[in-house]
Amino acid sequence: MSVVLLEQHRVSWGASGRSGGQALFGIASGQAKLERLIGRADARAVWEVSVEALTLMRELIRRYSIDCDWAEGFLYTAVKERHVRELQEELTELRERLDYPSVRYVPQAELRELLATERYMGALYDSNSAHLHPLNYTLGLAAAAEQHGVRIFESTRAVSFSPQGSQVRVQTPGGEVRARFLVLAGNVYLGDTAPALAAKIMAVATYIVATEPLGAERARRLVANNAAVSDMNWVLDYFRRSADHRLLFGGRVNYSGLKSFDAPGATRARMLRVFPQLGDARIDYAWGGHVDITLNRAPHFGRLASNVYFLQGFSGHGIALTGIAGKLVAEAVRGTATRFDVFARIPHANFPGGAALRRPALVLAMLWYRLRDLL
Secondary structure: OOOEEEOOOOOOOOHHHHOOOEEOOOOOOOHHHHHHHHOHHHHHHHHHHHHHHHHHHHHHHHHOOOOOOOEEEEEEEEOOHHHHHHHHHHHHHHHHHOOOOOEEEEEHHHHHHHEOOOOOOEEEEEEEEEEOOHHHHHHHHHHHHHHOOOEEEOOOOOOEEEEEOOEEEEEEOOEEEEEOOEEEOOHHHOHHHOHHHHOOEEEEEEEEEEEOOOOHHHHHHHEOOOOEEEEOOOOOOEEEEOOOOOEEEEEEEEOOOOOOOOHHHHHHHHHHHHOHHHOOOOEEEEEEEEEEEEOOOOOEEEEEEOOEEEEEOOOOOHHHHHHHHHHHHHHHHOOOOHHHHHHHOOOOOOOOOHHHHHHHHHHHHHHHHHHHHHO
16 A cells, blocks of 8 residues: 555644553443444454554554553542442453453552552552553654655645545645545544534543652652553543653543633642642643544544545544554455444434534533532
8 A cells, every 4th residue: 555644733743642641441432332332242343452452552562662661551440439339340341241351450458559549449450551652652653654655744734635436635735645545533633624524523622730750769659550540530530650750640621612721720739639749749741632522432433435434533542542443444445344344333423512502512511420520
């Protein structure tokens, strides 16, 4: 294949380079919801792809010597008693129904030896999931692609496209690309390039802060096993140690689309709820950006024409799933679409309210879920 990549800004400018860097099993909707949507057999196939995604990441990092601070381990933490029960149920499902042996339950006493906080009541630990430096990983993938002849054009937005028989013509501000196949992988940044896809996803702003370097010993006391951590609230917190001994803490989300609140300050306040002992730690960096979510939190794959594919709606699980999604769409382009079509069968509704009311409707819904978290 002769491959061209068009990027409006720079490679990894969006969520690929600015995410929390957690590479996790599964999809955001969870298996139970997915089974209701597409049945047990297809849901199991999606699950197996999500696990293969982690294997693929390890393989690519090893094959291309990508220096991205890969670190094994993920803790999924319970904030309340209901979460503890849900974790026990999930452990049973993962081990007995999904044949996933790398998870175990961590009781509260052991968890407090791993995390220097009293906030959590228990956790699932997965040794197969991991965390990494997302910017370096994505740049490493781009360098590997170029080794294989991929031509990457940065500062080049795909303004529009038009399928014409066996070809697709893609217009850019400075020229045109003619191809046999087109893959749209811009998520919420596609905008007017593919308006037919916009109703299925919503842009959600999320934020991360990075403390000053804490030193190896102080950082180790916060997260003794160097796992990535995420809690179970709907509006969740997530954090991890960096290779230079900072704490990276994220999760504050903004569904309103307004920029009036102090995102770094709000995120730091959430960090201090978990680790009040960091009250003296300076915040060196703060950043944010948009991720895409679907209404059911399952990924949204499909076709707009026989030779125009799209991949979107990763809903916070994109670090691992985007890589394997590329593999699935490559299989489809080469004539074997079986696995791609399993994902394409997942039904997706439009966000309610149309262009004018969809965001206010989402804000009200998220307020309800936030109240549930607090109660």
